[in-house]
Structure formats: C-alpha cells, structure tokens
Amino acid sequence: MSVGLLAVVDDILSAAMRASAKTAGVVIDDAAVTPQYVQGLTPARELPVVWKIALGSIINKYVIIIPIALLLTAFAPWVLPYLLIIGGGFLCFEGAEKVLEWFGVHHSEGDADEPRDEKKLVLGAVRTDLILSTEIMLIALSSLDPDFGIWMTLGALLIIGLAMTVVVYGAVALLVKIDDIGLRFMKSDSRGVRRFGARVVASMPAVFRVISVIGTVAMLWVGGHLVLQNLADTLWSGPYDLVHVVTHAIEAAGPVVEWIVETAMSAVFGLILGLIIVGIVTGISRLTRRGATAAH
Numbered sequence: 001m002s003v004g005l006l007a008v009v010d011d012i013l014s015a016a017m018r019a020s021a022k023t024a025g026v027v028i029d030d031a032a033v034t035p036q037y038v039q040g041l042t043p044a045r046e047l048p049v050v051w052k053i054a055l056g057s058i059i060n061k062y063v064i065i066i067p068i069a070l071l072l073t074a075f076a077p078w079v080l081p082y083l084l085i086i087g088g089g090f091l092c093f094e095g096a097e098k099v100l101e102w103f104g105v106h107h108s109e110g111d112a113d114e115p116r117d118e119k120k121l122v123l124g125a126v127r128t129d130l131i132l133s134t135e136i137m138l139i140a141l142s143s144l145d146p147d148f149g150i151w152m153t154l155g156a157l158l159i160i161g162l163a164m165t166v167v168v169y170g171a172v173a174l175l176v177k178i179d180d181i182g183l184r185f186m187k188s189d190s191r192g193v194r195r196f197g198a199r200v201v202a203s204m205p206a207v208f209r210v211i212s213v214i215g216t217v218a219m220l221w222v223g224g225h226l227v228l229q230n231l232a233d234t235l236w237s238g239p240y241d242l243v244h245v246v247t248h249a250i251e252a253a254g255p256v257v258e259w260i261v262e263t264a265m266s267a268v269f270g271l272i273l274g275l276i277i278v279g280i281v282t283g284i285s286r287l288t289r290r291g292a293t294a295a296h
Contacts, residue, residue, distance in 0.1 A: 012155045031171045035211050037125040038176050041118075046176045049118055054169035056126030057133060061161035064130065065137045070154065073141065080138065081230035087131040088226025088270075089277060094128065095219035096274025098212075128219075135226060136164055175211065179204040221263055224270025239269060 034053065038046050072079050140160045144153055178200060185197025232240035243265050247258050 012152055012159065031168045034125060034129070034168065034172045035175050035208065035215070037121055038172075041121075043177075043180060045118065047173055049122060050169055050173045050176065052118075052122045053125045053129065053172075054165055056122065057129045057165050057169065058161070060126065060130045060133050061137060061165065062158065065134050066154070066157050066161065069134075069137060069141055069157075070150070081233045084135070084138070084226050084230045085234070087134055088223040088230070089273065091128070091131055091219045091223030092227065092270040092274035093223075093277040093281070094274075095216050095223060096271055096278050098216040098219070099271060100275075100278065132222065133161075133164075135222065137161060175207075178207075217267055220270035220274065221267040222270075224266035224268070224273065225263075227273060228266060228269060243269075 034050075037053065038049050041049060069080070137157060137160070140157060141153070144156055148156070182197045182200030182204070185200065186194050188194050188197065228240045228243060231237070243262060246265065247262050250258055250261055
C-alpha cells in the first residue's frame with residue numbers, strides 16, 4: 001500500500017517537473033512583470049505586499065484556474081482559446097498603457113509622488129497574475145499525459161501551481177530587497193564589502209528601470225503570442241501564418257535567431273493590438289464622461 005502510494009507520488013512529481021520545464025518562459029515573464037507593482041512603496045511594506053500578491057496568486061491557481069481548466073477540458077474545451085484571447089488582449093492593453101506613459105501620451109490616475117494605494121496595487125497585480133498564471137497552468141495541463149487520470153492530473157497541477165508561485169515570488173522578494181542587502185553590506189567593517197554595498201544601492205534605480213521595461217515587453221510578448229496562437233486556433237490564422245512565414249524564411253540562421261524574431265513579432269503585434277484597445281477604452285471613457293456631464 002505504502003509502496004504503491006510512493007509510486008503514485010513519484011509519478012506525479014516526475015510529471016509535474018516535466019510540465020514545469022515547458023512553462024519556464026512565462027514564469028520568467030511573471031517574475032519580470034511583478035516587481036514594478038511594488039515600486040514606490042516604503043521598504044517596510046515591500047515584503048508584506050509581495051506576500052499578499054503571492055497569496056492572491058495561489059488563490060488564482062487553486063480556486064479559479066485549476067478547477068475551471070479541468071472542468072472546461074472535460075466538458076467545453078472549445079471555450080479555452082477564447083478565454084486566452086481575452087486574457088492576452090488585456091495584457092496587450094496594460095503593456096500599451098505603459099509604453100504610452102513612457103512617452104508622456106497617457107497618464108495613470110494619481111500623482112506618482114503620492115503614497116500608492118496598497119489595495120489597488122495588490123488587486124492590479126493579482127489581476128495580471130491571473131492571466132499569466134492561466135497560461136502557465138494551461139501549458140502545464142497540455143504537457144501532462146491525457147491518460148494520467150483526473151486525480152493524478154489534479155495533484156500534478158497543484159504541485160506545479162505551488163512551485164511556480166514560490167519561484168516567481170521568491171525571486172520578486174529577492175529583487176525588491178536587494179537594496180536593503182546593499183545597505184547592510186555598507187555597514188561592514190571591510191572596506192571592499194562597504195564599497196560593493198554602495199555600488200549595489202546605487203545601481204538599484206537603474207535595475208528597476210530595466211525590470212520595468214522587461215516587464216512591459218513581457219506583457220506585450222506574452223499577450224501578443226496568446227492572441228496570435230489562439231486566434232489562429234479559432235477565428236483567423238492570418239497573423240499567425242505571417243509569423244510562421246517569416247520564421248520559416250530565417251530557419252537557416254538558427255533556433256535562437258528564429259526565437260528572437262518570433263518573440264519580437266509577437267511583441268509588436270501585442271503593442272499594436274494594445275494601442276487599439278487603449279484607443280477604444282479611452283474613447284468609451286470620454287463618451288461616458290460627456291454623457292455624465294450632460295446629464296448633470
């Protein structure tokens with residue numbers, strides 16, 4: 001009995017590890033996107049906010065994504081691509097908003113110098129995590145053996161969900177506290193350690209700017225890829241076919257170049273789609289405000 005149980009657990013862990021390897025790209029994107037949500041917080045609130053977002057991520061995976069994914073896979077698998085198109089469109093929208101903010105075209109509500117609302121911050125981060133986590137879990141689900149059985153599949157997904165959350169938010173927690181580590185080094189008796197600590201602290205603003213850029217590009221890349229792939233599976237394969245034509249033409253350059261070009265095209269598509277969505281949302285918002293003003 002115990003030997004059989006150990007064998008089952010071993011099978012679940014092995015399957016979870018293999019499936020997790022295929023989600024690596026999205027996990028990196030998730031880890032790159034999240035630190036921007038804690039920028040501007042006081043150091044004392046950084047880790048508590050990361051913990052709240054991580055808890056929200058677990059709830060996303062365990063309460064929403066895994067049950068719905070298993071139900072839809074069993075009874076309505078045709079719905080999943082449409083949900084991913086919607087989720088990808090939202091990521092494109094958020095990424096395009098960030099790009100517009102860089103160029104001063106679009107401004108988020110509130111003053112950057114004002115204290116950030118933790119509740120809104122956590123809700124925004126958890127909302128974005130829901131989309132990225134959905135892709136992580138669906139990629140993992142598609143990588144598992146279809147004959148695995150419902151309970152072993154559920155066990156593998158629960159392990160993957162927990163492991164991915166620990167990896168992503170452990171990395172985020174480390175990133176946001178590196179400057180505090182640098183400050184501790186600056187108090188060392190060793191001159192070399194103090195100098196290293198000072199360099200770490202001085203470099204952190206640039207590091208977070210880079211992370212913000214990477215996170216935005218990751219949103220556009222993942223969002224664009226989600227829309228392209230699932231649009232091709234449902235309504236229109238034209239844009240996805242174009243990407244394949246280009247990547248096929250440069251196959252001789254090697255898989256790395258091919259991946260870079262495909263990623264860049266997904267990000268550009270995501271930016272264009274995001275800008276269109278921003279325009280539509282902005283137009284609707286202005287019409288709504290005008291209507292409210294006229295009513296008053």
